Amino acid sequence: MRPTTATPAATLEGVTRTFDAVTALDDVTLTLEEGQLIGMLGPNGAGKSTLLSLVSGLRRPSRGTVRLFGGDPRDAANRILLGTTPQETGLPSTLKVREVVDFVGGHYPAPMATGELMEMFGLTDLASRQTGGLSGGQRRRLAVALAIVGRPRLVLLDEPTTGLDVDARRILWDAVRGYHASGACVVVTSHYLEEIEALAERVVVIDGGRVLADDDLPAILARVGARHVRLTLEHPADVDRLRDLPSVVDLSQQDGRTSVLTADSDAVVRELVRRDVAFSGLEVRGASLEEAFLAMTERESATQGATR
Amino acid sequence: MSTTATTSPSGGARSPRTATPAGARPVAFLRLVGLHVRAQFLETVRVPVAVISAALFPALAAFFFVVPNEAVAGDPLFATQAISQLGVFAVMSACLFTHGTGVAEDRGQPFDGYVRTLPAGAAPRLVGRVLNGLCFTAISIVPLALVGVFFTDATLPALRLVVAVGAVLAIAVPFTLLGLAIGYSLTSKAAIAVVQVVLFPLAFAGGLFLPPDMFPGWLDAVSTGLPSRAAREVMVLATTGEVGYGYAVPVFLAWVAVFAAMAVVAYRNDEGRRFR
Numbered sequence: 001m002r003p004t005t006a007t008p009a010a011t012l013e014g015v016t017r018t019f020d021a022v023t024a025l026d027d028v029t030l031t032l033e034e035g036q037l038i039g040m041l042g043p044n045g046a047g048k049s050t051l052l053s054l055v056s057g058l059r060r061p062s063r064g065t066v067r068l069f070g071g072d073p074r075d076a077a078n079r080i081l082l083g084t085t086p087q088e089t090g091l092p093s094t095l096k097v098r099e100v101v102d103f104v105g106g107h108y109p110a111p112m113a114t115g116e117l118m119e120m121f122g123l124t125d126l127a128s129r130q131t132g133g134l135s136g137g138q139r140r141r142l143a144v145a146l147a148i149v150g151r152p153r154l155v156l157l158d159e160p161t162t163g164l165d166v167d168a169r170r171i172l173w174d175a176v177r178g179y180h181a182s183g184a185c186v187v188v189t190s191h192y193l194e195e196i197e198a199l200a201e202r203v204v205v206i207d208g209g210r211v212l213a214d215d216d217l218p219a220i221l222a223r224v225g226a227r228h229v230r231l232t233l234e235h236p237a238d239v240d241r242l243r244d245l246p247s248v249v250d251l252s253q254q255d256g257r258t259s260v261l262t263a264d265s266d267a268v269v270r271e272l273v274r275r276d277v278a279f280s281g282l283e284v285r286g287a288s289l290e291e292a293f294l295a296m297t298e299r300e301s302a303t304q305g306a307t308r
Numbered sequence: 309m310s311t312t313a314t315t316s317p318s319g320g321a322r323s324p325r326t327a328t329p330a331g332a333r334p335v336a337f338l339r340l341v342g343l344h345v346r347a348q349f350l351e352t353v354r355v356p357v358a359v360i361s362a363a364l365f366p367a368l369a370a371f372f373f374v375v376p377n378e379a380v381a382g383d384p385l386f387a388t389q390a391i392s393q394l395g396v397f398a399v400m401s402a403c404l405f406t407h408g409t410g411v412a413e414d415r416g417q418p419f420d421g422y423v424r425t426l427p428a429g430a431a432p433r434l435v436g437r438v439l440n441g442l443c444f445t446a447i448s449i450v451p452l453a454l455v456g457v458f459f460t461d462a463t464l465p466a467l468r469l470v471v472a473v474g475a476v477l478a479i480a481v482p483f484t485l486l487g488l489a490i491g492y493s494l495t496s497k498a499a500i501a502v503v504q505v506v507l508f509p510l511a512f513a514g515g516l517f518l519p520p521d522m523f524p525g526w527l528d529a530v531s532t533g534l535p536s537r538a539a540r541e542v543m544v545l546a547t548t549g550e551v552g553y554g555y556a557v558p559v560f561l562a563w564v565a566v567f568a569a570m571a572v573v574a575y576r577n578d579e580g581r582r583f584r
Binding site: 056057058059060076077078079080082084085086087090091092094095099103104106107108109130150 | 333334335339340343346347350351354355417418419420421422424425426427428429583584
């Protein structure tokens with residue numbers, strides 16, 4: 001591993017950003033070090049995109065300071081080591097794939113060879129296609145390719161795989177890991193826990209404009225490990241016997257299936273068996289991030305209740 | 309900031325550059341401008357309707373309204389004047405469309421925000437756009453000039469040609485600024501409508517379709533205060549040496565100042581709204 005350099009890739013110090021009456025970021029302090037692969041996790045509207053727009057110099061903070069490699073990100077020269085993704089829908093539709101890559105790469109002093117980059121992202125056959133004719137997945141790959149064409153030391157990927165199928169997602173994840181291996185700092189935002197699990201080493205959880213948690217991946221997973229336990233009850237009236245199962249956050253029924261959202265699925269299953277509840281078709285699944293947050297807060301209040 | 313010498317990293321050849329911003333040399337400004345001109349030119353040129361209408365409209369207007377009119381087409385001075393005023397229309401139209409609707413469309417596209425995160429800033433994109441406007445001005449003027457040369461008695465000796473190119477560049481200035489003012493103030497739908505509403509009345513009242521000699525007195529009086537009329541006189545002066553009215557140049561410069569102020573205000577407001 002490369003030693004961390006004296007200057008971090010980016011720092012935020014006491015950063016607050018408001019839009020009229022809305023506070024998008026609330027007193028955030030964060031350091032993004034070179035060599036880190038950081039997952040930024042939070043529901044829509046949590047403040048992730050605002051944070052990235054401050055680091056990439058699109059906006060200025062209302063309070064606090066943002067530094068990019070020690071300089072002001074609003075100054076174009078300081079963005080020379082920064083790579084970001086355009087929104088998938090925002091590519092100039094009449095330009096060809098190769099032209100867009102050359103255009104973006106031309107802004108950097110030592111861009112990657114276009115051919116090499118295209119191969120890395122499986123875009124070689126599409127080089128002379130206009131971007132307007134690409135599929136969503138192909139555009140997404142191009143967008144991520146554009147983020148690294150200039151060999152940046154800080155890469156910001158805003159929801160890089162939203163809406164992609166599994167294969168396309170793997171290609172992108174491999175490319176992101178591969179680029180990170182060269183020692184750059186890569187930040188991936190997502191509202192999918194799965195994506196963060198697959199990629200990140202360090203996880204920053206943001207909600208309501210605040211950093212809720214900032215830790216390595218296993219520590220965060222332990223805190224947001226909510227699961228859905230789904231089953232079909234033989235006797236529908238049994239649903240009342242499920243309400244006081246351990247760490248139950250939510251209980252719902254749909255199409256004859258009962259779903260228990262819990263922070264401790266193992267305990268729930270053990271208890272179901274112990275109580276001799278007649279069920280079939282047991283299924284345990286990871287919960288969505290929003291549900292995980294719900295579980296996280298629920299458990300915290302439960303802990304407080306227990307200590308009282 | 310402490311100045312540290314950038315040494316090559318010891319850890320493997322695979323490692324990309326590790327220069328700090330202070331050490332990494334940014335790409336030269338002119339190269340960045342070149343990138344933006346190229347990208348914008350390709351973007352526009354791939355929409356053939358835009359190019360064809362820009363290239364053909366002034367030439368067709370000359371072909372249908374000037375060429376059949378023997379009294380004008382057969383007279384070197386009148387023919388040169390008629391072609392010159394259509395030339396002003398070509399400049400006006402290219403500048404207002406490239407900058408008015410072009411900028412408004414760009415602002416609506418997320419790619420514009422993305423380009424702002426590249427290490428270039430706003431200037432190369434803006435300079436690129438202005439140069440691109442001039443490319444399209446040239447595309448619309450050349451066919452017109454050819455119609456003038458081959459189908460009318462319009463004349464443009466070599467020296468006048470050089471002066472005329474200068475005049476085209478000068479005339480492009482206020483209409484580029486007006487286009488930018490529109491493009492940075494309005495959404496793309498509104499910008500298209502406003503460009504059309506501004507373009508044709510201004511062209512007609514400025515004597516770009518019919519010579520001002522044919523105007524009633526009141527219209528001629530109003531006309532002399534318009535940017536299109538002032539631009540026409542500058543152009544006609546360049547191509548024929550004929551002086552239209554004495555205060556055309558001051559009127560022209562005044563409009564340059566007005567449109568420059570409008571463009572700056574619109575640009576600043578837009579920056580303040582989107583990149584505050």
